[in-house]
Amino acid sequence: MTETASVFPSKQFFVDMLTRDIDLPDAIIELLDNCVDGTLRTTKKRHAKEPYKGFWVNIEFKEGKFIISDNCGGISRERAETGAFAMGNPDLEHDSHLPTFGMYGIGMKRAIFKIGRSARVISQTAESAFEVTIEKDWVDNGEEWDWPLTPIDKPFTEPGTVIEIGDLHEYIQRQLFYFQDVFINKLRDLMATHYTVIIGKGFQITLGDKPVKRQPLTVLFNSRARKQGPRIIPYIYKAETLDLKVRLVVGLLGPTPTDDELEEELDLPRYRGEDAGWTIICNDHVVVSGDKTELTGWGEICVPRYQGQFSAIFGVVEFESLDSRKLPLTTTKRGIDPSSYIYDIAKTMMIEGTRLFTDFTNQWKNYREEEEALYEKLQPTEVGKVVAKIPESDFIEVRGHQWEKKYLPNLPKPNEKTPKRQIKFAYRQLELWRLAEFLFEDEDTPASQVGIECFNRVLREIKR
Numbered sequence: 001m002t003e004t005a006s007v008f009p010s011k012q013f014f015v016d017m018l019t020r021d022i023d024l025p026d027a028i029i030e031l032l033d034n035c036v037d038g039t040l041r042t043t044k045k046r047h048a049k050e051p052y053k054g055f056w057v058n059i060e061f062k063e064g065k066f067i068i069s070d071n072c073g074g075i076s077r078e079r080a081e082t083g084a085f086a087m088g089n090p091d092l093e094h095d096s097h098l099p100t101f102g103m104y105g106i107g108m109k110r111a112i113f114k115i116g117r118s119a120r121v122i123s124q125t126a127e128s129a130f131e132v133t134i135e136k137d138w139v140d141n142g143e144e145w146d147w148p149l150t151p152i153d154k155p156f157t158e159p160g161t162v163i164e165i166g167d168l169h170e171y172i173q174r175q176l177f178y179f180q181d182v183f184i185n186k187l188r189d190l191m192a193t194h195y196t197v198i199i200g201k202g203f204q205i206t207l208g209d210k211p212v213k214r215q216p217l218t219v220l221f222n223s224r225a226r227k228q229g230p231r232i233i234p235y236i237y238k239a240e241t242l243d244l245k246v247r248l249v250v251g252l253l254g255p256t257p258t259d260d261e262l263e264e265e266l267d268l269p270r271y272r273g274e275d276a277g278w279t280i281i282c283n284d285h286v287v288v289s290g291d292k293t294e295l296t297g298w299g300e301i302c303v304p305r306y307q308g309q310f311s312a313i314f315g316v317v318e319f320e321s322l323d324s325r326k327l328p329l330t331t332t333k334r335g336i337d338p339s340s341y342i343y344d345i346a347k348t349m350m351i352e353g354t355r356l357f358t359d360f361t362n363q364w365k366n367y368r369e370e371e372e373a374l375y376e377k378l379q380p381t382e383v384g385k386v387v388a389k390i391p392e393s394d395f396i397e398v399r400g401h402q403w404e405k406k407y408l409p410n411l412p413k414p415n416e417k418t419p420k421r422q423i424k425f426a427y428r429q430l431e432l433w434r435l436a437e438f439l440f441e442d443e444d445t446p447a448s449q450v451g452i453e454c455f456n457r458v459l460r461e462i463k464r
């Protein structure tokens with residue numbers, strides 16, 4: 001007889017490892033991701049403008065439980081018996097024809113054990129319904145891993161799933177119940193950012209009785225402008241291979257802030273630059289937002305490091321693939337794998353686009369008054385609409401490939417026939433107050449205004 005050495009994992013160890021590296025909001029996002037994937041399996045209108053319309057998810061914390069319910073199609077009985085509850089995806093071809101986000105077959109189980117010790121999963125498809133229960137002592141008890149599944153009569157009016165998690169861990173209970181307002185606000189912000197595209201395409205998320213509103217993805221654009229002359233217009237890049245699509249838009253959120261404005265906002269809890277930087281989207285899920293680091297090209301090659309002067313520059317890059325493993329994601333799905341080939345290609349274009357706008361803000365730095373006129377007819381416009389408005393014939397091929405194209409904007413340049421220089425110097429606060437009082441009878445006049453007035457007065461004197 002051949003003897004064996006046991007490699008069977010301990011449940012406790014397995015569950016500890018599984019839940020250690022994820023925080024609570026991200027675990028909840030995993031559950032929501034499953035609902036969104038459910039809609040893709042259910043809908044017949046995947047290519048419509050609003051493929052998620054009519055689908056909803058509701059998250060509540062009540063009676064000491066965490067409850068998430070949805071109408072996103074449910075889990076089929078067969079899938080439940082053979083894969084949905086498995087720790088790790090036993091069927092890699094599952095969903096291979098859909099741009100779903102699930103990959104590893106672990107998210108739901110990880111979220112359940114992050115939150116509590118026991119759970120009930122009730123799910124209904126068009127055909128049937130079942131209930132799976134995880135008892136409180138499952139982790140501690142023996143070597144039986146499988147959970148009981150009971151067929152039940154259809155409990156809901158439409159196909160969907162309810163996951164009810166109980167016996168919450170103490171630190172989770174603290175966040176969900178004792179610090180509920182703080183936690184809900186944080187979660188709401190995270191969802192508004194993470195699901196901005198999905199909510200924009202019709203999905204409805206309710207958190208603690210209130211719907212989650214999306215954080216719009218807009219850049220300044222004049223959709224009526226016909227003329228081709230220099231104007232503020234975003235940089236765009238599009239690529240399409242057999243199994244991946246990429247779309248990138250970078251532009252301005254608003255006028256560049258002045259030095260005075262930047263100084264003022266040092267004291268504010270929220271600053272305008274929070275929205276600036278790069279947002280990265282994979283299969284409609286935002287995986288990185290407001291990035292201003294080398295990950296997205298800031299401070300690399302020809303792009304300067306991010307600083308307040310660039311807080312109006314905003315870019316969005318979207319990747320789409322039917323095979324979620326082709327997306328440039330890290331295993332947590334909340335970050336980008338910088339060594340991904342497709343990300344590397346996109347990043348060279350992100351760098352080119354960002355550079356256009358850092359140059360733009362540098363060129364206009366000393367021409368603030370003239371710059372104002374450039375913004376007159378511009379409106380914050382959703383990035384998708386911007387791309388749709390630029391005629392295909394205005395795009396040019398990239399690197400000689402037909403599958404990648406870009407739109408290079410012709411950004412306005414200041415008239416430098418009479419060049420301007422910037423003057424910067426430090427002064428004593430007391431002296432500034434005295435001058436401000438003397439010139440404007442208001443000692444709180446901004447420093448720059450006081451400086452300009454002093455300069456102009458002397459100039460007028462010379463000209464006299």
Ligand SMILES: Nc1ncnc2c1ncn2[C@@H]1O[C@H](COP(=O)(O)OP(=O)(O)OP(=O)(O)O)[C@@H](O)[C@H]1O
Pocket residue numbers: 030034035037038070072073074075079083084085089101102103104105106107108109161
């Ligand atoms: N709300 C839901 N609606 C429909 N199906 C669901 C739902 N939640 C889970 N499922 C099913 O359960 C399976 C397992 O979910 P789980 O999150 O554990 O893994 P996954 O989504 O396949 O991969 P990942 O670990 O990357 O999230 C899903 O593939 C899906 O078939």
Ligand SMILES: [Mg+2]
Pocket residue numbers: 030033034101102103106107108
């Ligand atoms: Mg999942």
